[in-house]
Amino acid sequence: MKVVPLLKRIWPLMPVLASLAFILALLLIFGADPATAFQALWQGAFGSRDRLLGTLAFWIPLALCAIGLMLTFTAGLWNIGVEGQLILGSIGASWVALNLKGQPAWVLIPLELLAAMAAGALWAALSALLKTRGKVHEIFSGLALTNLAIILTNYLISGPWQPPEGGSFRGTQPFQEAALLPRLFDSRFSPLSLVLMSIALVIVAVLLGNTTWGLKLKALGRNSRSAFLLGVSSEREAVIAMMACGALAGLGGAVRVLSWFDSLRQSISGGIGFLALLVVMLSAYRMFWVPFVAFFFSAVLQGSITLQLRTQLHSSLGGILTGVLVLLTLLFGDYNHLRRLRKESRPDE
Amino acid sequence: MRNKLFLFLGLLVIASMILAACAPPPADDTGAPPPADDTGAPAPSDDAGEPAPGPLTFGVVLVGPQNDRGWSQAHAEGAQYVVDNLEGANLILFELLNPADKPEATLEGVVDDMVAQGATLILTTSDEFEEDTMGVAEKYPDVTFINISGDDALTGEAPDNLGNIMGRMEDMKAIAGCAAALTTQTGQIGYLGPLINFETRRLAASAYLGARYCYENYRGLDPADLQFTVTWIGFWFNIPGVTLDPTEVATNFFDSGIDVIMSGIDTTEGIDVAGQRAAAGDAVWSVPYDFEGACETAPDICLGVPYFNWGPSYLALAQSVADGTWTQSWDWNGANWANLTDNDTTHVGWISGPGLSAEAQASLDLFIAGMASGGINVWTGPINLQDGSAYIAAGQAATDEQIWYLPQLLEGMTGPSE
Known part of the structure; x- marks a missing residue:
């Protein structure tokens, strides 16, 4: 059947198309002109240099989290705590930026990125150890640790790191210029972050596709019990996968504070980690699609700002679009599951 | 089995494509007769700049939801007032x-879009936007920007196209404090504060000065006996685990002998707890904040509410920008003393609540009349800061700057200054 490979290829696009149709219906119901609306979405995301740079800038941390999540999903782990790992990463980067005064950029930036990755990995390790040692499911520990990360941020910006003129609860004072990632055209987009994200993408893709470790993760994800019987240490691989994911999310957090913002803010993430979970699901857990879907999400969210401003529809339209996408993905995802089951029963296919 | 699956999927693909491809044309037809959106009436140009039909297109950026029954809703209503009154x-x-x-x-992205749509006036309605508003004002020198509650036009840091507006809530807070002092039986007032900054300090201090004045002059009691306690919860509303829980703070206030709670936060815990206590038979009262209808939660123990009314200042502003007569200013707009609830003229308002006794109302009216005529200025010295240092000399009236940049709470108030 020739149609099979083609369908497989375009499968992840299906929920996108369907949800666009859904949004179309919604626009018609509310009496907005869909042509204007989609034009607004497009222009909001790509309409000008600044818009494109904004879309790129929001894309990087989202993609970093999603790339990291590919590791944990492959290992069969629901790393919901990726949001908290991103926040911890931003705290780690901020710690370096605030405490190493007067250092040149080439000292500060690598240290900030390393601190961010270490902090994210540490947060993920807590989740992983709670699972392997404490039998606490990673979903629960992840949510708890995310809340803890938010509380920690709030404590830092209203306590020890509050700006000298007094805490407004908005954030720390802006970091020294040398601590910030170099940005393109005075925008929030840092080319360096794109390079880092690309490297991460290649490394994770190779790890998952071409290494024994990737195979071990897959075995773990499919059936941890038999993987264990076959000699895969489920604890070690799970912890490493989680920490690697946490490190990438932490890197995303560093990008957030060092190029999107210029300081640690009250809501540094605002749900980017949760969006990344949706990105991976929408990508049907396939590496190839992850960066594209993440970019699509970023474009839709950027575009929905313009959409809201042009049409004065409710501000949550972009959120509805992404929400519908996920619902539909879960529905459509069944096919993927079926295919996998079939594959397992007939390995020669 | 498999064929059926593909048939189904194929149908879905086709269906969604049909939906995507065929829906827009009828939409274009139907979109024209009922005005789909107010901006896109003429043939839409392919670039972002759609021509604005009226004399003025203006943008308003809110930090919260437009229906929060508080700060952001007051701004949304002010903006609507302009739409209703400026053709x-x-x-x-x-x-x-x-x-x-x-x-x-x-903020920059939102402003980019608003300007592309022809906005020549943009209001950023939170101190959260103060810094970013400076940036966009420099980026678009031909657009007028107004940052609410900021002081960049006062300090001279702002470019020429950026002004500030704030309501003179301090006067209404003084009235609120007076109402509290006229009502308290225990001589103890609790003030539920948000976070500490210049604005929140001067508002709490104004409430205290109003309370002290009325306690001394209308009740004939020694103002030194008046206890005025400020507890800062840490933010404008409750964030579990981060701020103090305002419900708990209010409960502790009442347990410690305080019988009137004034609220300086965005949410209603103060009046909520007071209502519950009153229902249980306690003699307690509350003064909520921000929103005209805030007494509705527990009217019987509500002494009144000081509120913001942005409509008139927004209208004047919009008119001046439309006429081309706007010049940069830092406006601290006061009340219409002839009628504190006339929402066509007053910038801040006070509505007495059903919980205020007739006797107290009579005294409060005297106080308001005194403030209106200028006979009473609660910001008249001697006023000392909390650490005991002199701030306003005896007989002197505080300047706007002295009130705006109040560095500490005042002597006689209990609670941290920073």
């Missing part, structure tokens, strides 16, 4: 611009 005024509203609700949005 051809065209409003572009953007709500919930904060990194928690919209991590992908920035």
